[in-house]
Amino acid sequence: MSNDQPRRRTDSNPAGKQNRSRGGGRPGGPAQRPGGPARRAGGGPGRRPQRDPVRMLAFEVLRAVDERDAYANLVLPALLRQAQEKDGLDRRDAALATELVYGSLRRRGTYDAIIAACVDRPLREVDPPVLDVLSLGAHQLLGTRIPPHAAVSATVDLARCVLGEGRAKFVNAVMRRVTARDEEEWLDRVAPPYEDDPEEHLAVVHSHPRWIVSALWDALGGGRSGIEELLEADNARPEVTLVARPGRITAEELLDGTGGDAAEPGRWSPYAVRLAEGGDPGALEAVRDNRAGVQDEGSQLVAAALAAAPLNGPDRLWLDGCAGPGGKAALLAALAAGRGAALVASEKQPHRARLVARALQGNPGPYQVITADGTRPAWRPGAFDRVLVDVPCTGLGALRRRPEARWRRRAEDVAAFAPLQRGLLRSALRAVRVGGVVGYATCSPHPAETRAVVDDVLRGRGGDSGVGAEWVDARPLMPGVPELGAGPDVQLWPHLHGTDAMYLALLRRTA
Numbered sequence: 001m002s003n004d005q006p007r008r009r010t011d012s013n014p015a016g017k018q019n020r021s022r023g024g025g026r027p028g029g030p031a032q033r034p035g036g037p038a039r040r041a042g043g044g045p046g047r048r049p050q051r052d053p054v055r056m057l058a059f060e061v062l063r064a065v066d067e068r069d070a071y072a073n074l075v076l077p078a079l080l081r082q083a084q085e086k087d088g089l090d091r092r093d094a095a096l097a098t099e100l101v102y103g104s105l106r107r108r109g110t111y112d113a114i115i116a117a118c119v120d121r122p123l124r125e126v127d128p129p130v131l132d133v134l135s136l137g138a139h140q141l142l143g144t145r146i147p148p149h150a151a152v153s154a155t156v157d158l159a160r161c162v163l164g165e166g167r168a169k170f171v172n173a174v175m176r177r178v179t180a181r182d183e184e185e186w187l188d189r190v191a192p193p194y195e196d197d198p199e200e201h202l203a204v205v206h207s208h209p210r211w212i213v214s215a216l217w218d219a220l221g222g223g224r225s226g227i228e229e230l231l232e233a234d235n236a237r238p239e240v241t242l243v244a245r246p247g248r249i250t251a252e253e254l255l256d257g258t259g260g261d262a263a264e265p266g267r268w269s270p271y272a273v274r275l276a277e278g279g280d281p282g283a284l285e286a287v288r289d290n291r292a293g294v295q296d297e298g299s300q301l302v303a304a305a306l307a308a309a310p311l312n313g314p315d316r317l318w319l320d321g322c323a324g325p326g327g328k329a330a331l332l333a334a335l336a337a338g339r340g341a342a343l344v345a346s347e348k349q350p351h352r353a354r355l356v357a358r359a360l361q362g363n364p365g366p367y368q369v370i371t372a373d374g375t376r377p378a379w380r381p382g383a384f385d386r387v388l389v390d391v392p393c394t395g396l397g398a399l400r401r402r403p404e405a406r407w408r409r410r411a412e413d414v415a416a417f418a419p420l421q422r423g424l425l426r427s428a429l430r431a432v433r434v435g436g437v438v439g440y441a442t443c444s445p446h447p448a449e450t451r452a453v454v455d456d457v458l459r460g461r462g463g464d465s466g467v468g469a470e471w472v473d474a475r476p477l478m479p480g481v482p483e484l485g486a487g488p489d490v491q492l493w494p495h496l497h498g499t500d501a502m503y504l505a506l507l508r509r510t511a
Ligand SMILES: C[S@@+](CC[C@H](N)C(=O)[O-])C[C@H]1O[C@@H](n2cnc3c(N)ncnc32)[C@H](O)[C@@H]1O
Pocket: 299, 321, 322, 323, 324, 325, 326, 327, 328, 329, 346, 347, 348, 349, 352, 372, 373, 374, 375, 390, 391, 392, 393, 443
């Protein structure tokens, strides 16, 4: 199965109801488990299924992601909180639920290819809730240390609870086929050899849509090892990084506040603190009162580089033209306050502008949050000394944080963002005064969203910004950060820097 094949959409068949015509079906041809036949799992028909709140919760999150395009990183914490109160879910349960949800979403491409080899019809003809149960089962079998018999039995019990007895039999049969091989053996079977089709091989083995493998490889360049490391980094759990907002708390004070072993300093940003696994940012007083926040180190580096870019003339008024939800704006506002400047944080979506206002609350210097379309400026041309536009993009640089995003995005999305990205950069160049600096940032390394946008705008392709601009080398403004490329722009990478794949171009207005 190609990893670009859409897998599932909404289900007309609510979970918990049997559907004999679609829900059952025969699994694929016979498969022998090494060392003997697969063990019967899930208990006999007479046994009542174990209702496991952890797996029920994980299933509920996967359904929300599939049915209503929910974001796992928003739905999961809310359901975990509820379950902690209602079912007494403890930390270990919460960690397992998180692993099951994130693991099965991230590895969906690989698991789908394996499940497809165990079923006698195209996956799109298998009901989405059945596929969700199978993904959770496949992840337990192939991606965790849960013993196979326990993984199969828990999956069949889940199927009996949420799908009904008929479809649970189907799930049981498929799961028993999956147990016939370990992950490596399955990949040898379902992925084409690298030599025959490198992109499809990497897509199946590392569970990314093929078009994303292709785009990331184009952006990264180089041979097999680099792209494999990048794809692996996308599948790893990202650590939680905090930002200590300057003028309000130092990184050292924030570290002390986490209580010893629970955190360590950031790798590159002087404001960063990395939380140890399982650390809960919401438990920290500094986060609760806004002196610190959760922010990837790449985003911190982008804001800090713009703030550090050399300027000719005054440095009084800064603009963040795409501010929501406010992470970079909060750091910029704190840095601006430190040198007597003010920040205007502008955001088109009112609900996101409210998030910006919340992020900036308590900032030690002057700031203003406005709701405005950055392509139709609500400010005078040349009003600002520094301008950031962190434009809407495909988010291909943050796949490790948004486990479902890679399956939702389409190749066409890249072109769909192009006019807005160019429009926002042209506006930013008009908003900055001559001698001032603009930062163009994306959380995507796709060349069509990064360098191509800046080149087009500088050359007046597709519309004249009416101003002159020149490149500023961004690399020296990220001191100590290795492997920043040939410049003058900067591309960060999860596998090289441990950050999201943020891109930054800095431009100085010349006329
Ligand atoms: C990548 S996000 C910015 C992230 C933000 N800089 C941060 O660090 O939290 C892009 C933002 O631009 C906003 N946006 C989209 N179109 C816009 C427009 N025409 N003018 C201003 N903002 C816009 C989106 O609503 C979104 O909040």
